[in-house]
Amino acid sequence: MKAVTSRQNYLRNGAIVALPVLLGVLAINARPFAAMPPLSTPTAVFERVQFADVIEATQPAVVQIAVTKVGGQFAQRGRPDAQSGNRAFEEFMRRFGGRPFKGMPRSGRAEPVQGVGSGFLIDADGYIVTNNHVIDGATDITVTLQDGREMAAVQVGIDAQTDLALLKVEGENLPYVAFGDSDRTRVGDWVVAIGSPFGFGGSVTAGIVSARGRDIRSGPYDDYLQIDAPINSGNSGGPIIDANGQVVGVNTAIYSPNGGNIGIGFAIPSAEAERVVSQLKNNGAVTRGRLGVQIQSITDDVAAALGLPDSQGALVAEVVPEGAAARAGIRAGDVIRRYAGAAIEEPRDLSKAVARTEPGSRTALEVFRNSRTEQLVATIDKHTEVAAFAPAKRSDKATEDALGLGLALGSLSQESRRKMRLDEDVEGALVLGIKAGGVAESGGIRPGDVIVQIDQVEIADAAAAEQALANAKQEKRPSIVLIRRGDEQFFTTMKVV
Numbered sequence: 001m002k003a004v005t006s007r008q009n010y011l012r013n014g015a016i017v018a019l020p021v022l023l024g025v026l027a028i029n030a031r032p033f034a035a036m037p038p039l040s041t042p043t044a045v046f047e048r049v050q051f052a053d054v055i056e057a058t059q060p061a062v063v064q065i066a067v068t069k070v071g072g073q074f075a076q077r078g079r080p081d082a083q084s085g086n087r088a089f090e091e092f093m094r095r096f097g098g099r100p101f102k103g104m105p106r107s108g109r110a111e112p113v114q115g116v117g118s119g120f121l122i123d124a125d126g127y128i129v130t131n132n133h134v135i136d137g138a139t140d141i142t143v144t145l146q147d148g149r150e151m152a153a154v155q156v157g158i159d160a161q162t163d164l165a166l167l168k169v170e171g172e173n174l175p176y177v178a179f180g181d182s183d184r185t186r187v188g189d190w191v192v193a194i195g196s197p198f199g200f201g202g203s204v205t206a207g208i209v210s211a212r213g214r215d216i217r218s219g220p221y222d223d224y225l226q227i228d229a230p231i232n233s234g235n236s237g238g239p240i241i242d243a244n245g246q247v248v249g250v251n252t253a254i255y256s257p258n259g260g261n262i263g264i265g266f267a268i269p270s271a272e273a274e275r276v277v278s279q280l281k282n283n284g285a286v287t288r289g290r291l292g293v294q295i296q297s298i299t300d301d302v303a304a305a306l307g308l309p310d311s312q313g314a315l316v317a318e319v320v321p322e323g324a325a326a327r328a329g330i331r332a333g334d335v336i337r338r339y340a341g342a343a344i345e346e347p348r349d350l351s352k353a354v355a356r357t358e359p360g361s362r363t364a365l366e367v368f369r370n371s372r373t374e375q376l377v378a379t380i381d382k383h384t385e386v387a388a389f390a391p392a393k394r395s396d397k398a399t400e401d402a403l404g405l406g407l408a409l410g411s412l413s414q415e416s417r418r419k420m421r422l423d424e425d426v427e428g429a430l431v432l433g434i435k436a437g438g439v440a441e442s443g444g445i446r447p448g449d450v451i452v453q454i455d456q457v458e459i460a461d462a463a464a465a466e467q468a469l470a471n472a473k474q475e476k477r478p479s480i481v482l483i484r485r486g487d488e489q490f491f492t493t494m495k496v497v
Contacts, residue, residue, distance in 0.1 A: 051192055054245045055204055060146045060175035061121045062194040062238060064201040065130055065153070065167075067138035068114050118195035118238030119143070119167065120247065121176040122277065128167040129277055130237030131252055132158045135165050143169050146202055157280035161219050161288075163252050164273060165237075166280040177239060180246025182225065182269035185209055193229040193251060193265075195238025205230040207263070214266060216253060220351040224266040225249045231265035240267045249273075275356070288383035289357035292323020293330060294489060295347045301493040305455075305480035306335065307371045313337045314350040316367075317482070318489035328378035330367065332482060332489065333456045337373070338366035354380065370456065405469065405494065406438015407431065409462040412450065420448060426484060428452035429465035443492045445483060452489070453482035469494070 117134030121127065128143060135141055141153040151169040158165040189209045197203050207229030214224040227240060231254055240249035249267030256262055279286045295314040303311040313335040319326050330336075336344055339353045340363050357363055359382035367374050410432045412422070428450040434441050445451075451459055454468040472479040478495045 051190075051204075051206055051243075054192060054241060054243060055194070057245050058177050058192075058239070058241050059194055059202060059204065061177040062146065062202070063119050063121065063128060064144040064196040064199075065117045065119050065128075065134055065237065066114060066142045066144070067117070067135050068140040069137045116196055116199045116234050117236045118234065118251070120194075120237075120239045121174055122179070122247075123176050124174050126169040126171055126174055127156070127277075127281060128153065128169065129239075129250060129273065130165050130167060131250070132160050132163045132165040134237045135167065136160075141167060143167070144201065145175075157284040157286075159276050159280065159286045161221055161286070162268060162272060162276050163218070164250065164268065164276045164280070166277055177241070178246050179270045179274040180242055180244060180248045182248045182271045185212070185225065185242065185248050185269075187211060190243055191227060191229060191248065192241045193227065193231055193235060193238060194241065195231075195235035195251060197232035197234045199234055210264070215348060216255075216266060218253065220348065221272070221355060222348065223269060223272065223352065224253070225269055227251075227265040227267055228263045229265065230261040230263065232261050235265075246270075247273075287359065288355040289359050289361070289380040290324065290383040291330075291350075291354045291378060292320035292325045292381060293336075294318040294320075295336070295350060296490050297347055298335065299493070301478060301495070302480060302491060305478050305493050306333075306368070308335060308368060312343070312345045313368065314344050314347040315491055317491055324378045324381045328365065328376045330365070330376060330378070331369070332453065333369070333480075333491070335368040336365055337368055338364075340364060355383065359383075405440050405473075406435030407440035407445065407469075408433035409451070409465055411461050420450075420486070422450070422484070426450065426452065427461075428459045428484060429462040439494050443481065443494045445481070445492065445494075446485075448485070450484040451481055452484050455479050 115134070115138075117130060119128045119130035119134070122129055135155060136158070138155075141155065143151050143153045145151070149171065151171055153167040153169045156166040156168050187209050191207060191209060193205045193207070195203060207227055209225055210228045211226035214226045215222040216224060225240065225248070227249070229240070231251055235251045238251045239247040240251060242248045248270045250270075250273050251265065251267050253266040254261060255264040255266075276286055293314075294317045296317050298306075298308065298311040298313055298315050300311055302308075302315065306315075316325070316330060316332055316334045316336065318332055319330055336350055338344060339350055340357070342349075342353060344350045344353070357380045359380055361380050363378050363380055365376045365378055367376060408431070409429045410416075412426070412428065412430050416422075416430055417424070417426070431440075431445055431447055431449040431451065433447055434445060451465050453459055454465060455472065457468060459465045459468065469479060472494075478493050480491055480493050482489060482491055
């Protein structure tokens, strides 16, 4: 599988751990344990599931993928856990594409490295779906079918954002499986994972769908199915198959403190995979829409400061100049509540909706601004890059106080602009210092930040910032503050009461 922050291909100490796999019937037909309350329906029985027929029909379409790359490790994908800075979580997330070749480089020379992953045929023409991280950087790709046939595969297209790749082989009488509808998959549904864990081709494990819509912060479009079927290194790119024999997910990641299965795996839903694969097949690449905003989640404090009735929506922290949002009149501080008629509950709802919009389309948006709802229309651009939000981290530095908020402010000089690489048009108050335990620190502000807006009013310098904060303190209300940090902007709140 794969690590959210670093995709590594390795075999941990060559250890094989036996795991019990349930392939038959699970039923409750006896009296309850003494410590348990009786079931509301005493005769309740779990649905009987027999996987043998499903496996017999689908296993031939699942392939083992062996890849060769010259020099170093296989390419990695992912980003830091920007939302929480939880490095421990990142360390436990693993994406596995295979295992290193026994002849690892011993010198500075580039030498061949091999990895093993999984994939599955989706039609008789030889198209194979797998993970991008399985084949990323590969110079040779060999596919082995269940019947023992080996075929050279060529790369048709990749999509790093969803970690999907499409390959093609030439052959006759090729077995294949069909995509199912993951939108109809329910928590508790039985599923089967087929793949090549640790190179053991044709391995089958079973479990249930544990959760839907998981965001593991591996990218802007996270919407994973969580699976408890045992999944290990080499399962990457293999299918998750439902009781109807259809693919409802593509294995891509596990949560693991030791590199092995602990029953928490993640799969790309078939609804997303089928959409991406169709574009890769027809165009060799995926085209997405782009609104041109940097967005963030809305906390209860931010909602209160903005006068929102709840914390739903995507808060616009920055607008890309001359982008679709800028042309539509969207401003920093706006909260996008609806997009193309659909409610936006959190930022990734907007990211996914915009990505699926055809570039050039005129799309209606509902934004909350200055305690009012406004209707705007944006002509969506073609996606070229992903805007990432990097929220504030805590600072332990203690300095002089200002307004009793634990905040020392100064003006932006040419020297400070040069050191922080700020454009000439960036105006605001420079944060010189933060007092540990103060109001500013609790808001996530740190030295080197630039306060560019307070309570949705532009800030020209330190004096303007101090006056705005003094007004909020006198009125005993929290302030919403727009912070510039490097190339990023984000909102936070300061409880100045």
